[in-house]
Amino acid sequence: xxxxxxxxxxxxxxxxxxxxxxxxxxxxxxxxxxxxxxxxxxxxxxxxxxxxxxxxxxxxxxxxxxxxxxxxxxxxxxxxxxxxxxxxxxxxxxxxxxxxxxxxxxxxxxxxxxxxxxxxxxxxxxxxxxxxxxxxxxxxxxxxxxxxxxxxxxxxxxxxxxxxxxxxxxxxxxxxxxxxxxxxxxxxxxxxxxxxxxxxxxxxxxxxxxxxxxxxxx
Numbered sequence: 001x002x003x004x005x006x007x008x009x010x011x012x013x014x015x016x017x018x019x020x021x022x023x024x025x026x027x028x029x030x031x032x033x034x035x036x037x038x039x040x041x042x043x044x045x046x047x048x049x050x051x052x053x054x055x056x057x058x059x060x061x062x063x064x065x066x067x068x069x070x071x072x073x074x075x076x077x078x079x080x081x082x083x084x085x086x087x088x089x090x091x092x093x094x095x096x097x098x099x100x101x102x103x104x105x106x107x108x109x110x111x112x113x114x115x116x117x118x119x120x121x122x123x124x125x126x127x128x129x130x131x132x133x134x135x136x137x138x139x140x141x142x143x144x145x146x147x148x149x150x151x152x153x154x155x156x157x158x159x160x161x162x163x164x165x166x167x168x169x170x171x172x173x174x175x176x177x178x179x180x181x182x183x184x185x186x187x188x189x190x191x192x193x194x195x196x197x198x199x200x201x202x203x204x205x206x207x208x209x210x211x212x213x214x215x216x217x218x
Contacts, residue, residue, distance in 0.1 A: 020045035021179045022109070026081035028053040028096055030062045030071075032142055033113050034087030035150030038067040040183040043152045051077055054088075061147045079105045083179070085136075086112040090119055097123040100131055109172055111136040115163045115196050125167070132168040134176050137161040137196065138185060139203050153184065159203060160185035163196050 025041050027034045030052050038050050052059055052068035059071040070077070075096055078084055084100070086093040093112060097120065100110065107130040112120055115135035124133035139159040143149045160180035164173045173189060180187040190196050 018045060018182075020048035021175055021182055022048065022081075022083035024049045024051065024081045025083045025085065026051040026053065026078035027068070027085045027087055028075065028078065029086065029088030029092065030054045030058050030067065030150075031087065031146045032144075032149050033138065033140065033154075034085065035062060035065075035067050035147040036140075036152065036154040037085055037087065037113070037138075037183065038062065039065070039150055039152040040155060042067065042069075044182045044184075051081055053077060058147055065147065065150070067147065067150065075099060075103060079103050082106060082108050084108055084110045086110070086120065090114075090117045093117070093120045094123045097127065097133075101128055104131060107131065109134070109175060111162075111176055113138055115161055115193065116200070118193065121163075121193070132172045134168055134173055135163040135193075135196075136176065136180075137163075137200070138180070139200065155180070156184035158185050159199075160187045161196055161199060162187055162189045163191075163193060164189050165192060 025048055027038050027050065030038060038052060041048060041050050049070070050068045052062050052071035053075055056073055062068050062071060086096060110124065110127065110131055110133040113136055115137040121135050127133055138155055139161060140154055162173060162176055177187045177189065188199070190199060
């Protein structure tokens with residue numbers, strides 16, 4: 001492996017805690033949302049392995065913040081994960097999806113963090129059955145600052161939309177519901193992108209009579 005895609009060292013050992021929903025969680029893209037998922041997962045499930053994929057400069061910051069256990073620029077590092085979270089820009093997410101059948105040595109659940117990205121969903125429809133995909137959308141207000149602004153409590157009490165169009169087994173969606181709950185979110189399952197869009201518009205709508213705004217979206 002080249003220096004630019006080297007495996008960064010593992011951080012300190014974690015104390016035992018609640019059994020994880022997924023034992024090996026790979027997060028592709030450690031910006032504000034992806035980094036917050038990593039921090040929240042490490043807090044919720046200390047025994048889980050959290051794997052990060054991003055540029056080395058970002059990964060080094062993530063390691064300093066103890067957001068991930070092991071990291072690399074090379075997406076091959078996700079090959080043994082049992083959950084892959086796509087938190088990268090759409091173009092990168094699509095490229096990763098198209099490589100997953102070759103990359104993944106194990107069966108794994110695939111999700112993303114911005115269900116409105118239709119190009120990602122279209123690409124995911126070509127994944128083999130062993131790599132089921134459910135689009136996800138934690139509805140949070142994004143902040144500038146990337147991994148340095150990420151925080152473990154970001155999802156506390158916030159909606160986390162999951163678009164289950166009936167193409168995956170019910171147990172897959174159930175595990176993602178449990179995952180979102182474990183991060184502190186309130187998962188909501190919808191049956192279509194149209195339902196997702198309608199719900200997001202409601203969540204983001206301003207509250208009448210000057211009582212403040214809605215949630216915004218990731």
